[in-house]
Amino acid sequence: MERKTNVKLVTISVFVATFMTAIEGTIISTAMPTIVGSLHGMEIMNWVFSIYLLTNAMLTPIYGKLADKIGRKPIFLTGIIIFIIGSSLCGLAQNMLTLIIARAIQGVGAGAIMPVALTILADIYSIDKRAKILGLNSAAWGVASIFGPLVGGFIVDTVGWHWIFFINVPIGLVLMGLIAYFLVEPKREKSNAPMDVLGSIQLMLVLLTLLLGFQLIGDVGFDLSVLLCLGASVVFFIVFVFVEKRAQDPVIDLNLFKNSTFVIVNLVATLISGFLMGVEVYIPMWMQGVLGKSAAIGGLVLAPMSVIWMVGSFVASHLMEKMVTKMVVAIGLGITFIGSAFLVLVPAAASFVWFFAISAVLGIGFGITITTTTVRAQSSVEPAKLGVATSFNTLVKTIGQTLMVSIFGVVINSVTSAELAKSSLTVDPDVMNQLVNPHTANTIPANLLEPLRGMLYSGLHMVYLIGIFLVAAAFILNMVVKENRKGEVSDGNC
Incomplete structure (x- = not known):
């Protein structure tokens, strides 16, 4: 048997x-x-x-x-x-x-x-x-x-x-x-076509220089090394496309990008994964730097998001049985938009208890959106390309996270630095690092705490303004695709 x-x-x-x-x-x-x-x-x-x-x-x-x-x-x-x-x-x-x-x-x-x-x-x-x-x-x-x-x-x-x-x-x-x-x-x-070694090397060079460039943005800002990395990434990408068009069995079939569902669903996943980093990195910073809570509280407020994410996935499964996946993604993005709007509108003095509710709303939104986009990316390609489609979906989410965590870091540093420069406060340049660390925040003079927390809040507010635009852009992109009842594109084009 x-x-x-x-x-x-x-x-x-x-x-x-x-x-x-x-x-x-x-x-x-x-x-x-x-x-x-x-x-x-x-x-x-x-x-x-x-x-x-x-x-x-x-x-x-x-x-x-x-x-x-x-x-x-x-x-x-x-x-x-x-x-x-x-x-x-x-x-x-x-x-x-x-x-x-x-x-x-x-x-x-x-x-x-x-x-x-x-x-x-x-x-x-x-x-x-x-x-x-x-x-x-x-x-x-x-x-x-x-x-x-x-x-x-x-x-x-x-x-x-x-x-x-x-x-x-x-x-x-x-x-x-x-x-x-x-x-x-x-x-x-067994395929007689040789492995696309040259294309694989070029792809790795594209990703190495791209992700390294964004990592350096977070470390040193926009300097020459960043520009060189990003410039090299563009050059390697052009060479990669040239190589893939001539490969017998390309590592990434460029025909996948003629499939509008595949392209747009991955763009949506990229944008939402980028916003997710804003939530995971900066809500704990809000708890510790603005509200003066412990690191434990900073992590605890994200617990509802992690738990209810699973609920969102089950909701997505139920909804996908009744409607086209495009609308399921739209529901998930709509809920995520509500959560992102709360982050933009919540005042600096709001109790940390509110963030448990915001975290829960975002959890169900992320659960529906990420799960449905993953299933949608897989179902939009033929079975023979399932591995490439799944890995590409995983990759773009990583790129979105890497890109946005660097951009968010530059934004919050720029806003807080500008706020400090405009103020009449005489403080150590490293004071913001002291503020967000619960172990060193108590060393800052009491008369400086409130204005510094206000500056940090301004930086976080700008981060979440960018975040809400990411969610809105994802929603608009999602509504572009035309699909049938099963979530497949009827003509392969938008």
């Missing part, structure tokens, strides 16, 4: 893999002060986070192509193996530079896990069930955001920070066993 995929065990394995990669970001945030104290090198600390995201994004589209070409299982297993190796090297690191290199390797592995996990779910579940499963999968991110800091703190305080990385090894090995045995893929026809 021919073996078949054990859908339940494979689904659980995908959920655990998602959780393993999701918690990596939240758990290391908690451990970072201890790691810096142990390894030294605060001046390059940000690269522990940045390099992971950079290598993750660079490899994501390559893995998507390979998943279509040779199968989901071998690519998923390869990603887990590399992730385990990177995690082990992180745990063994004896200085900050070694840790950054190990995090780069870890990111290379993670670049396969998330997009291929979503592709596996798309393979084993029909469209009508997929939104519910994606909702459960997204719950892993919510659980990670809540329990990551708690688990990280416990591990650091008991067995040491090295184990926040070593713990991935046994989990990864169990996952490999489950996927290797219980995921049964149909045999694929």
Whole structure:
């Protein structure tokens, strides 16, 4: 009797893999002060986070192509193996530079896990069930955001920070066993077309220079190095398009971009993912800098968003059974717009309790929008291109987050600097960093706190004004696509 995929065990394995990669970001945030104290090198600390995201994004589209070409299982297993190796090297690191290199390797592995996990779910579940499963999968991110800091703190305080990385090894090995045995893929026809190595290299260079450029904007502002990176990215992109037009089996089929649904749904995902970074990064800053609350409160107000995100995914699943996906996305964006409007309108003196409600509204909006755009991106292409489509959707969300977190950083720094320059206050140039840190805010003289909080509020207000325009732009883009009852474009064009 021919073996078949054990859908339940494979689904659980995908959920655990998602959780393993999701918690990596939240758990290391908690451990970072201890790691810096142990390894030294605060001046390059940000690269522990940045390099992971950079290598993750660079490899994501390559893995998507390979998943279509040779199968989901071998690519998923390869990603887990590399992730385990990177995690082990992180745990063994004896200085900050070694840790950054190990995090780069870890990111290379993670670049396969998330997009291929979503592709596996798309393979084993029909469209009508997929939104519910994606909702459960997204719950892993919510659980990670809540329990990551708690688990990280416990591990650091008991067995040491090295184990926040070593713990991935046994989990990864169990996952490999489950996927290797219980995921049964149909045999694929071997393609005689060679792998698009040149196109893959060009694509990685495009992403490397683009994301590095935006990372540098957040670090040093718009200087020559940023312009060189972004200029190089444009040149590499032009070469990439030239190469792909002539490739036998291109890493990203440029014909995908003739599909209006695919293009617009990914633009919507990019814009909303960018706004999401404004929420995740700057609501905690609002709690700590403007309201003077603890870091715990800053993280706690985001908990409703993480939990209710899953509810939004289930709502999306229900709505997609009754209406075209374009309208489901419109509902999600409408709810997100209401949440973003609250952030623009809420006064500086508003109680932190209001942010629990705002977080909940945004959670259901994001849950509906992100889940539906993922399903829509997958269903808008033929099955043979499902891996590429899923990985591209994952990639554009990463680009949106990277781009907007840099822009938001420039905006808030510019506004607060301008406000400080206009004021008659004589303060340390680093005073805003002191203000947003609960441990140093109490060192600021009481007579300066209120005006400084007002300046920070002005910067945050500008961030959320930009955010509401991102949501509005996404809503307008979404309404452009014409589709039939099943959410597919009838003619392939707008």
